[in-house]
Amino acid sequence: xxxxxxxxxxxxxxxxxxxxxxxxxxxxxxxxxxxxxxxxxxxxxxxxxxxxxxxxxxxxxxxxxxxxxxxxxxxxxxxxxxxxxxxxxxxxxxxxxxxxxxxxxxxxxxxxxxxxxxxxxxxxxxxxxxxxxxxxxxxxxxxxxxxxxxxxxxxxxxxxxxxxxxxxxxxxxxxxxxxxxxxxxxxxxxxxxxxxxxxxxxxxxxxxxxxxxxxxxxxxxxxxxxxxxxxxxxxxxxxxxxxxxxxxxxxxxxxxxxxxxxxxxxxxxxxxxxxxxxxxxxxxxxxxxxxxxxxxxxxxxxxxxxxxxxxxxxxxxxxxxxxxxxxxxxxxxxxxxxxxxxxxxxxxxxxxxxxxxxxxxxxxxxxxxxxxxxxxxxxxxxxxxxxxxxxxxxxxxxxxxxxxxxxxxxxxxxxxxxx
Numbered sequence: 001x002x003x004x005x006x007x008x009x010x011x012x013x014x015x016x017x018x019x020x021x022x023x024x025x026x027x028x029x030x031x032x033x034x035x036x037x038x039x040x041x042x043x044x045x046x047x048x049x050x051x052x053x054x055x056x057x058x059x060x061x062x063x064x065x066x067x068x069x070x071x072x073x074x075x076x077x078x079x080x081x082x083x084x085x086x087x088x089x090x091x092x093x094x095x096x097x098x099x100x101x102x103x104x105x106x107x108x109x110x111x112x113x114x115x116x117x118x119x120x121x122x123x124x125x126x127x128x129x130x131x132x133x134x135x136x137x138x139x140x141x142x143x144x145x146x147x148x149x150x151x152x153x154x155x156x157x158x159x160x161x162x163x164x165x166x167x168x169x170x171x172x173x174x175x176x177x178x179x180x181x182x183x184x185x186x187x188x189x190x191x192x193x194x195x196x197x198x199x200x201x202x203x204x205x206x207x208x209x210x211x212x213x214x215x216x217x218x219x220x221x222x223x224x225x226x227x228x229x230x231x232x233x234x235x236x237x238x239x240x241x242x243x244x245x246x247x248x249x250x251x252x253x254x255x256x257x258x259x260x261x262x263x264x265x266x267x268x269x270x271x272x273x274x275x276x277x278x279x280x281x282x283x284x285x286x287x288x289x290x291x292x293x294x295x296x297x298x299x300x301x302x303x304x305x306x307x308x309x310x311x312x313x314x315x316x317x318x319x320x321x322x323x324x325x326x327x328x329x330x331x332x333x334x335x336x337x338x339x340x341x342x343x344x345x346x347x348x349x350x351x352x353x354x355x356x357x358x359x360x361x362x363x364x365x366x367x368x369x370x371x372x373x374x375x376x377x378x379x380x381x382x383x384x385x386x387x388x389x390x391x392x393x394x395x396x397x398x399x400x401x402x403x404x405x406x407x408x409x410x411x412x413x414x415x416x417x418x419x
Contacts (some may be wrong), residue, residue: 009070020279036375036406046065054219064241089413097119101114101115101116111381120160120164120301121141125194143212156258164279170412182220205373209231209378209380209382210228210231210378210380211229212231212380213230213231213234213235213380214230214231214234215229218230224411225401225402225405228378228401228411229285229344229400229401231378231404232363232364232379232380232382232401235379235380236359236363236379245295245357246293246295247269248295248357248359249295249334249357250268250279250293251266251379251385252267252355252357252358252361253279253280253291253293253332254280254282255361255389255397256355257280257282257289258388258389258390258391259391260283261284261391262283262284262289263282263283263284263388263390263394264280264281264387264388264389265280265281265282266279266280266285267279267281268280268293269385270386274328276313276316277292277309277310277312277313278291278292278313278317279291279292279293280293281317286324286325286326287326287328288317288321288324288326288327288328289327289328289329289330290310290313290327290328290329290330291329291330291331291332292306292309292310292313292318292329292331292332293329293332293333294304294306294331294332294334294335295333295334295357296333296334296335297335298334298335298336299335300335300337300340301335301336301337301338301341302331302333302335302337302338303337303338303340303341304338304340304344305347306331306341307341307344307345307350308344309329309364310329310331310350311329311348314327314328314329328349328351329348329349329350330350330351330352330353331345331350331351331352331353332352332353332355333352333353333354333355334354334355334356334357336348337352359413361397362396362397362398362399363378363379363397363399364376364377364378364379364397364398364399364401364403364404365377365384365387365389365395365397366389366395366396366397366398366404366407366409367387367388367389367395368379368393368394368395374407374408374409374410375408375409375411375412376398376401376404376405376409376411376412377412378411381409381412383412
């Protein structure tokens with residue numbers, strides 16, 4: 001706009017100049033002309049100076065912005081260079097880690113696991129150092145506390161490393177020896193080694209095991225029938241361990257086959273860790289069935305290793321008992337099999353049977369001895385799993401103590417089997 005005014009002003013001056021250049025124009029008019037020219041020139045000069053000043057200011061601002069941009073570009077380039085250097089260093093460290101890992105596992109899996117534990121330890125130590133630096137960089141640095149924190153972290157991480165290593169070893173053992181997983185609780189549960197009464201005294205072979213479920217006052221106050229029933233109820237209704245549930249399940253399966261006329265050997269319960277993967281051995285009319293029973297949560301899955309174990313132990317049984325010509329493996333479970341396990345079972349001729357746990361079944365064994373003595377055994381009795389029930393001889397399972405006693409059965413007085 002200012003430039004336009006300048007141009008118009010100059011044009012006006014030319015026009016006035018031509019107009020006033022006539023010789024007839026008076027001197028006064030010439031003075032006015034000169035004044036107008038002088039004032040207009042001054043205004044034009046001011047406008048031009050202002051315009052150039054603004055251009056200069058913009059030029060200075062542009063130079064400043066250019067320098068800022070150059071500094072930013074330089075800073076970003078430096079950051080990118082540092083990033084690429086770090087990336088290169090990281091990739092070199094990664095390559096070394098992979099190489100160390102491969103070398104360790106190539107040497108042995110134990111060396112590989114030790115390498116992995118050392119890596120975890122380094123990560124944990126870096127974390128401890130980070131925590132230490134945080135304390136040191138506080139407004140009021142906690143130097144002593146920082147050192148203590150680092151020391152404690154180091155100790156904690158060492159224990160963590162050992163724990164992970166042991167856990168890893170244990171998992172490997174379980175994979176190679178499936179029975180360990182099944183008997184893990186039994187192995188670790190000290191009570192399996194020796195049972196205690198309510199008073200904490202060790203039970204011997206002649207101790208009435210009802211005492212483990214009753215207080216001293218209850219045992220002395222109640223009659224034999226009532227205390228036997230109370231002990232049975234508490235046994236059935238308590239929270240069973242994994243091993244306890246497994247025992248209930250095996251007894252249920254055994255009862256199922258006894259009703260079909262099979263002679264049942266509760267091999268797994270009697271032999272514990274030495275059962276060779278044979279929970280029950282049932283026989284009838286020259287047929288022997290080797291049974292492995294798994295009462296697992298519906299969320300768990302039976303894998304092929306259990307099928308292979310049953311097949312292997314069946315073959316071993318046949319080798320040890322060559323005169324038994326008809327031997328079959330049977331896998332009974334409360335859950336499902338993986339596709340691979342099912343296929344393996346089909347190929348190896350292992351029959352699969354699905355049975356859910358039923359705690360409502362009668363559990364009191366009513367046995368008739370050689371001399372006709374009618375004796376009943378509670379599931380808590382020591383010799384319970386050695387007693388065979390033959391329905392064709394009038395033996396059966398009773399639901400309650402009163403049912404057994406009404407049919408003339410009395411509880412066994414001897415708790416130790418005499419050979």
